[in-house]
Amino acid sequence: MLMETGLDYPEIREQVARLCDGFPGTYWRRLEAEGAYPEAFVEALTESGYLAALIPEAFGGAGLPLRAAAVILETIHAQGCSAAACHAQMYTMGTLLRHGSPAQQARYLPAIARGELRLQAFGVSEPGSGSDTPALRTRAVRDGDHYVVTGQKIWTSRALHSDLMLLLVRTTPVEDCRKRSDGLTVLLVDLRDALGQGLSIRPIETMINHQTTEIFIDGLKVPAENVIGEAGSGFRYILDGMNAERILLAGEALGDGRYFIERAVAYAKERVVFGRLIGQNQGIQFPLARARVQLDAADLMARQAAALFDAGEPCGGAANSAKLLTSEAAWQAAEVCFQTFGGFAFAKEYDIERKWRECRLFQTAPVSTNMILAYVAQTVLGLPRGY
Ligand SMILES: Cc1cc2nc3c(=O)[nH]c(=O)nc-3n(C[C@H](O)[C@H](O)[C@H](O)COP(=O)(O)OP(=O)(O)OC[C@H]3O[C@@H](n4cnc5c(N)ncnc54)[C@H](O)[C@@H]3O)c2cc1C
Numbered sequence: 001m002l003m004e005t006g007l008d009y010p011e012i013r014e015q016v017a018r019l020c021d022g023f024p025g026t027y028w029r030r031l032e033a034e035g036a037y038p039e040a041f042v043e044a045l046t047e048s049g050y051l052a053a054l055i056p057e058a059f060g061g062a063g064l065p066l067r068a069a070a071v072i073l074e075t076i077h078a079q080g081c082s083a084a085a086c087h088a089q090m091y092t093m094g095t096l097l098r099h100g101s102p103a104q105q106a107r108y109l110p111a112i113a114r115g116e117l118r119l120q121a122f123g124v125s126e127p128g129s130g131s132d133t134p135a136l137r138t139r140a141v142r143d144g145d146h147y148v149v150t151g152q153k154i155w156t157s158r159a160l161h162s163d164l165m166l167l168l169v170r171t172t173p174v175e176d177c178r179k180r181s182d183g184l185t186v187l188l189v190d191l192r193d194a195l196g197q198g199l200s201i202r203p204i205e206t207m208i209n210h211q212t213t214e215i216f217i218d219g220l221k222v223p224a225e226n227v228i229g230e231a232g233s234g235f236r237y238i239l240d241g242m243n244a245e246r247i248l249l250a251g252e253a254l255g256d257g258r259y260f261i262e263r264a265v266a267y268a269k270e271r272v273v274f275g276r277l278i279g280q281n282q283g284i285q286f287p288l289a290r291a292r293v294q295l296d297a298a299d300l301m302a303r304q305a306a307a308l309f310d311a312g313e314p315c316g317g318a319a320n321s322a323k324l325l326t327s328e329a330a331w332q333a334a335e336v337c338f339q340t341f342g343g344f345a346f347a348k349e350y351d352i353e354r355k356w357r358e359c360r361l362f363q364t365a366p367v368s369t370n371m372i373l374a375y376v377a378q379t380v381l382g383l384p385r386g387y
Pocket of ligand 1: 123124125129130131210212364365366368386387
């Protein structure tokens with residue numbers, strides 16, 4: 001159930017909520033116990049066209065604004081589900097859409113829109129580079145009509161459930177570049193051809209059922225025609241997609257926040273201790289009220305960021321602020337909810353501990369809070385670069 005009326009895109013919210021009703025807590029708990037991918041959920045989202053929301057109609061998608069896509073993700077999370085298994089199918093194609101050749105777009109985008117191809121793996125992070133992306137070491141060397149790639153990626157989520165992967169590699173040694181961020185290239189890797197042919201994938205066990213992996217690459221051949229845009233300009237292409245990603249994930253964090261507040265309020269209205277409802281105690285009420293106020297404020301920033309993005313205006317500051325505020329407001333709501341449920345928060349069947357664990361990620365990935373603060377300090381406030 002939605003927390004309040006008057007929210008934008010009410011039809012989308014209602015339809016997505018109805019779809020999510022088919023995937024209750026028992027579904028997610030079973031998957032987590034088995035370490036399994038939510039295939040049926042992803043299938044349902046694909047069939048309903050939600051994952052093609054941002055693909056232009058000319059390529060068979062819905063051509064919706066970014067705000068509508070953020071609302072889809074928000075609703076999924078507000079219903080107790082998780083879009084982490086497939087959200088990248090919505091936006092990873094943006095690099096192809098903005099920088100791919102007409103031939104690449106025609107070949108891949110309609111099939112991605114139909115859900116026949118999954119492009120939801122994005123290999124940027126490496127064990128040695130961390131947040132310092134230009135320090136990545138995966139190398140691609142041109143050899144005739146293809147590149148030969150060697151290196152390692154970490155935290156490449158969904159790679160075992162994706163047909164295609166965008167891979168950021170270094171094609172020009174850093175010492176030959178004017179800037180450290182030059183000389184990086186985006187390759188479109190067909191994982192179906194690559195697996196066992198110079199590429200292997202190893203799942204990483206994590207505290208959430210996130211399907212994230214390590215990728216080992218040794219002599220993988222990638223056709224030169226699979227370079228997206230210009231070789232050497234890859235870092236700029238990756239940056240181009242970051243505002244959209246931040247705004248979409250802000251939607252997910254907001255959804256989590258709504259879930260926690262709704263669940264906690266319902267529980268506070270029914271749990272009787274010392275002969276009265278726990279929700280009668282201001283010690284329970286006030287943290288919930290504060291969490292709600294902060295979530296609403298974060299929501300406004302997320303809407304502002306999406307409005308700027310959809311209007312084609314610069315939105316880096318707003319997108320980063322939205323990501324920071326929503327991740328922190330959601331986490332605050334998670335903590336308050338956890339406390340409101342007392343010991344029952346620890347019982348798996350209540351789903352609070354699962355959502356609480358899942359919600360923690362927003363402060364770390366896809367960008368950690370400090371990196372957002374560094375962006376605001378250096379780009380918005382004009383302070384000197386700290387690194
Ligand atoms: C579940 C999960 C899924 C992920 N999925 C993907 C994916 O699909 N594709 C992908 O490419 N990556 C993915 N990532 C990686 C994610 O983007 C990184 O974990 C994140 O960017 C942080 O990098 P790091 O872990 O190397 O931390 P580090 O860069 O090692 O940083 C560690 C801490 O130090 C802080 N820090 C570092 N430098 C500074 C500084 N100069 N000033 C202040 N603080 C600093 C950071 O903010 C952080 O808090 C995923 C990560 C996780 C956990």
